[in-house]
Amino acid sequence: MDATELERFFFRPPAESAVVRTAQRRLSSDLFRAPRLQTDRSPYxxxxxxxxxxRARAVAEAKKLVFHTVGDTGGVNGNGAQINVADHMAHQINNSTLPDQPxxxxxxxxxxxxxxxxEAYxxxxxNPYQDYPAPIFAIPGNHDGDTEDPEETLGPFLKHFCARTPSHEPEAGHSxxxxxxxxxCYWRLNTPVATIVGLYSNVSGELDNTDKGETTQRDWLVDQLRTAPADRCxxxxxxxxxxxxxxxxSTLRVRQALEFAITTSGRPPDAVLTGHDHCYQRFTLKRDGRRIPFIVAGAGGFATYSDLTKVREDTDPPPGVKLEAFDDDHPGFLRITVEADSLIGEYFTVPKAxxxxxxxxxxxxxxxxxxxHKFV
Structure with a gap:
């Protein structure tokens, strides 16, 4: 299947919603697990x-890219909120056209x-995303890597997101x-107006096994920041x-790895997108005259409507960091718009059940x- 054949699966008229089943809650582990790398596909x-x-040609011509982003969606606790978020993102696509269409x-x-x-996929x-008419790219979260058999860590994630050729797996069902x-599992998406570097912070919240002094992913990140096109977000x-x-x-070891990569490469990112905490938070880091937004967008459905993570406003931030906005009452998602000279973020919440x-x-x-590199 070539890219033209692959593209035909997306941006078709919306289908009717389907009933989504729930899954049984299980516990998770905090142990670091060496990721399964597809080294023959380097530099990823x-x-x-x-x-x-x-569509990539249209994005290049318009010099404008719009996309959605959110994390922590798996509806194991009941997926009404997850479907609600997915449906409203789909609605934005179905009711817009390029260049403003996600x-x-x-x-x-x-x-x-x-x-x-x-079996959870x-x-x-x-099922929840069967009506979302666009591709879904992903980085793994801690639960995606925390397989019941430690030797199979990331196995299902790699199967569904890192296949060598597109296929229809049995888990897709009627989707x-x-x-x-x-x-x-960590990789770089190159687009005509933006470069997105996706990292894997493992089950334990670190890019590499820091206790063993490993730096494989951190060193890869340095190279990605250094070689990312200077004229793109x-x-x-x-x-x-x-x-x-x-x-x-906050996740100290991720912060340390990112700071090392920025300092070593000399290239700070224009924005950092994260999840894990089940709410929305937007921070600003002041660094070398820049303003860098750091966003938590983890209210994609797992926390349902009533179990979102509460934000402790009285927490003392690190030097140069400020909490600008948050929402810990509603599921929601972020829409990002990148143009030649600007990056716009818009956080939307979905209505209640x-x-x-x-x-x-x-x-x-x-x-x-x-x-x-300042807000306007």
Whole structure:
């Protein structure tokens, strides 16, 4: 199947919703697990044109890319909120046209709960997103890597997101969504106006086994920041939050690895997208005259409508960091718009149960000037 054949699966008229089953809750582990790397696909780059060739050309011509992003979606606790979020993202696609139409969802991890099991992908991924008419790219979260058999860590995730060729797996059921062809669990998406570097922060919240002094992914990150096109917006995505005032809190080892990569490469990202805490938070880091938004967008459905992570506003932030906005009451998702000279983020929340047909609400927005690296 070539890219043109793959693209025909997406951006078709919406189908009717289906009933989604729930799965049984399980416990998870905090142990680091060596990721399964597809080293023959190094340096782990994927071009948007490899999946959406005609759309990539349209994005290049318009010099504008729009996409959705959210994490922590797996509806193991009841997936009404997850479907609600998915349906409202789909509605934005179905009621817009290029260049303003979102081109994909970039998932921020924890696609399924609790142990990344293959059988969970039908109920928690393919069925809820059967009406989302665009590709879904992803980075793994801790639950995606926390398979019941430690030797099989990331096995199901790699099967569904890192296939060598697109296919229709049995777990897709009556959804015709094909597997994605990402080259690795951490990887880089090249688009005409933005570069997105996706990281894997493992089950334990670190890029590499720090206790053993390993630096494989960190060194790869240095190279990605160094070689990312200077004339394009640069976004880093990682599941564990660099900064968070939620239950899980900030992730020190991810922060240290990112800071090392920025310092070594000399190239800071324009924005950092994370999940893990089940709420929305937007921080600003002041660094070398820049303003860098660090966002937590982990209210994609797992926490249902009533169990979102509460934000502790009285937490003391690190130097140079400020909490700008948050929402810990509603499931929601982020829409990102990148143009030649700006990055715009808009956070939408979905209506409560029983009111799913009501429109989503814009709860927070920001615009970053990519020339001055300041908000406007």
């Amino acid at each position: 780059h994927l071009d948007l044109a490899d999946v959406l060739p005609t 081109s994909f969802l970039f998932h921020l991890g924890d696609v399924v709960y609790y142990h990344g099991q293959d 039908h109920d928690q991924f393919y 015709d969504r094909p597997t994605m062809i990402q080259p690795n 640069l976004i880093v995505a990682v599941h564990h939050p660099v900064y968070s005032f939620g239950k899980h809190g 029983g009111k799913e047909k009501d429109p989503e609400k814009l709860r927070d927005s920001f615009k970053l000037d990519l020339r001055t």
